[in-house]
Amino acid sequence: MNINMTLIGQSITFAIFVWFCMKYVWPPIIGALEARKKQIADGLAAGDRGKHELELAAKRASETMLEAKLKAVEIIAQAEKRAIQVIEEAKNDAKAEGDRMIAAARAEIEQESHRARESLRGEVAALVVAGAGKVLRREVDAKAHADLLEVIKNEL
Amino acid sequence: MSAEAHTSTEYIKHHLQNLTYGQLPAGYQRGDGEVLQESIWTLAHSAQEAKDMGFWAINVDTMGFSIGLGVLFLFLFHRAAKGAVAGVPSGLQNFVEWVVEFVDSSVKGSFTARNAMVAPLALTIFIWILLMNVMDLLPIDWLPGLAGMLGLPYMKVVASTDPNATFGMSLSVFALVIYYSIKMKGVGGFLGELTLQPFGKWGMPANLLLEGVNLIAKPVSLALRLFGNMYAGEMIFILIAIMFSGGAVLALTGGVLQWAWAVFHILIITLQAFIFMTLTIVYLDMAHQEHH
Numbered sequence: 001m002n003i004n005m006t007l008i009g010q011s012i013t014f015a016i017f018v019w020f021c022m023k024y025v026w027p028p029i030i031g032a033l034e035a036r037k038k039q040i041a042d043g044l045a046a047g048d049r050g051k052h053e054l055e056l057a058a059k060r061a062s063e064t065m066l067e068a069k070l071k072a073v074e075i076i077a078q079a080e081k082r083a084i085q086v087i088e089e090a091k092n093d094a095k096a097e098g099d100r101m102i103a104a105a106r107a108e109i110e111q112e113s114h115r116a117r118e119s120l121r122g123e124v125a126a127l128v129v130a131g132a133g134k135v136l137r138r139e140v141d142a143k144a145h146a147d148l149l150e151v152i153k154n155e156l
Numbered sequence: 157m158s159a160e161a162h163t164s165t166e167y168i169k170h171h172l173q174n175l176t177y178g179q180l181p182a183g184y185q186r187g188d189g190e191v192l193q194e195s196i197w198t199l200a201h202s203a204q205e206a207k208d209m210g211f212w213a214i215n216v217d218t219m220g221f222s223i224g225l226g227v228l229f230l231f232l233f234h235r236a237a238k239g240a241v242a243g244v245p246s247g248l249q250n251f252v253e254w255v256v257e258f259v260d261s262s263v264k265g266s267f268t269a270r271n272a273m274v275a276p277l278a279l280t281i282f283i284w285i286l287l288m289n290v291m292d293l294l295p296i297d298w299l300p301g302l303a304g305m306l307g308l309p310y311m312k313v314v315a316s317t318d319p320n321a322t323f324g325m326s327l328s329v330f331a332l333v334i335y336y337s338i339k340m341k342g343v344g345g346f347l348g349e350l351t352l353q354p355f356g357k358w359g360m361p362a363n364l365l366l367e368g369v370n371l372i373a374k375p376v377s378l379a380l381r382l383f384g385n386m387y388a389g390e391m392i393f394i395l396i397a398i399m400f401s402g403g404a405v406l407a408l409t410g411g412v413l414q415w416a417w418a419v420f421h422i423l424i425i426t427l428q429a430f431i432f433m434t435l436t437i438v439y440l441d442m443a444h445q446e447h448h
Contacts, residue, residue, distance in 0.1 A: 002207055003320060004178070006215040010222060010324025017226045017284060022276035025230060028237040029256045030275075032249075035242035 125153040164398050169203060171296060171394050174318055175303070175310040176206035178213025201309050215318055222315040225287040226280075233283070255283065259433070266437045269444035271336070274437060281325065282433040288316040289386060289425035293418050296393045316386045316428075322379040329436050330375035336443040345446070374439050378432060385428050389421050 129149055180186070182194045187202040199216070200206035206213065236252035245253055259282055263275045292314045303311035315321045337346045350367045351360050396417060399410030 002176070002209075002213070003323070004176070004209070004211050004213045004215065006174075006213075006218050006318065006320035007324050007327070009214060009219050010321045011328045013219070013223055013226060014280075014284075014325050014328050017230060018273075018277050018280045020230050021233070021280045022273055025233045025237045026256070026276040026279065028240045029233070029253060030260065032240035032242055032245075033253060033257060033260075039242050 121153055121156050124156050125149060128152060167398060168391075168394050170310065171300065171312070171390075173203050173206065173310045174215040174312045175217040175308055176200040176209060176213050177216050178206070178209030180205065180209065184208065199309060215312075215320060217310070217312050218315045218318040218321050221291060221313060222284070222288055222321055225291070225315070226284050229280075229283045229287055233279075255279070262434060263437055266434065267441045267444075269340075269441065271440070271444065273332075274440050277329075277332075277440075278433045278437050281329075281436055282429050285316060285325075285382065285432050286426065286429040288314060288321070289429060291315070292317075292386060292389055292393065292421060292425065295414075296390070296397050314386055314390055316382055317390045319379065319383045322383040323375070325432070326375040326379035326382075329378065329439065333374065333439050333443045336440060340444050341446060374435075378435055378439075382428050382432055385424055389417075389424055392417055393421075 177197070177199050179195055179197050180192055182192055184192045184195075186192065187205060200209060200213070232248065233252050236249045239246065240249055240253075256279060259279045260275055263278050267274050294313060296313070299313045300311040312318065334346075337349070341349065350371065351357075351363050353363060354366070355363055393414065396410050396414045399406045399413070401407075402410075
């Protein structure tokens with residue numbers, strides 16, 4: 001239990017150990033610890049961010065749904081309006097077509113009656129000529145009296 | 157433990173003597189009566205010889221065990237440090253990280269300045285002292301008995317029961333305290349701290365006395381606390397070991413007592429290592445602070 005050179009030897013040993021520990025032991029271990037701490041913190045932050053994003057997405061989704069619903073209602077209203085319009089148009093068209101057909105029919109009838117009158121007029125003229133021939137007992141020259149006959153025909 | 161050859165006193169003394177290597181002068185009469193013709197370097201064969209070797213002798217066992225344990229500590233920690241990754245740690249790395257984190261939090265709790273040296277210093281102190289102390293838990297006759305068979309006269313296994321080892325550490329810490337005191341506060345600031353408080357400049361002698369004692373007490377208490385605790389623990393193990401040669405009943409009692417004391421001693425071992433580390437941190441923190 002004497003104080004001797006061991007004291008100096010121990011001090012030198014101690015200094016060397018501390019130096020070695022400071023140089024080769026402490027920094028890598030602390031570095032690894034810090035890196036792991038950062039990794040964990042990053043992971044937690046990423047988790048939080050993910051959660052936040054999920055919330056945002058849910059919010060966005062519900063907003064989109066609401067918007068879509070509104071749009072659908074709008075579209076339906078528009079469609080209804082358009083349908084009414086189409087029906088209205090169709091009605092108008094049909095009415096116009098009907099009117100047109102009626103007019104055409106009327107024109108046809110007019111034409112037919114005119115034509116009937118014409119042919120009737122011709123026949124009557126022929127009858128008149130024949131009747132007159134019989135009355136006069138002589139052949140009326142149809143060619144010679146064409147002018148006359150024409151006048152009579154027009155007067156009928 | 158051969159009680160037939162030794163008395164209890166001799167047994168105790170034998171266990172308290174370091175294996176000392178040093179120079180004996182010419183004309184020195186050794187324990188066995190041999191008178192040296194010329195001075196020789198040799199192992200001391202008695203406590204008296206070890207004492208007569210004076211300062212220029214070395215305790216081979218203290219140096220051997222402390223260096224061996226220190227190298228073991230650095231080897232294990234260095235291996236863990238080399239493989240240290242941020243991912244899932246392996247078993248050794250996990251343990252080492254746990255110790256490092258414990259020391260780091262102790263340093264962060266007590267040391268307010270910035271100095272990259274303090275934490276590794278604290279780690280070295282803690283683990284090194286702990287390992288040296290743990291040697292106390294080995295049955296005290298194992299290694300000395302083995303050494304005896306190899307022809308070595310003495311073998312003290314617990315390096316921290318050698319004041320050379322504890323003072324070697326505490327004086328190194330003291331040197332750091334003074335170095336950082338002067339580095340941080342300047343020579344004037346350091347001397348001012350020693351002489352100008354607590355009573356102001358007119359109480360300079362009283363200040364110097366108080367602060368001087370305060371300063372010197374740091375390394376002395378640091379070394380003596382560890383040494384005293386380990387020495388006393390060792391002594392109790394030795395006393396218990398003496399019981400083994402006192403018949404079956406005493407031997408059995410001794411066995412139980414040794415076990416009980418070893419369990420209790422685990423606490424002291426750890427505590428002393430922790431106290432040495434914490435006080436080192438605190439002293440260095442005080443050295444870094446402008447006013448305290």
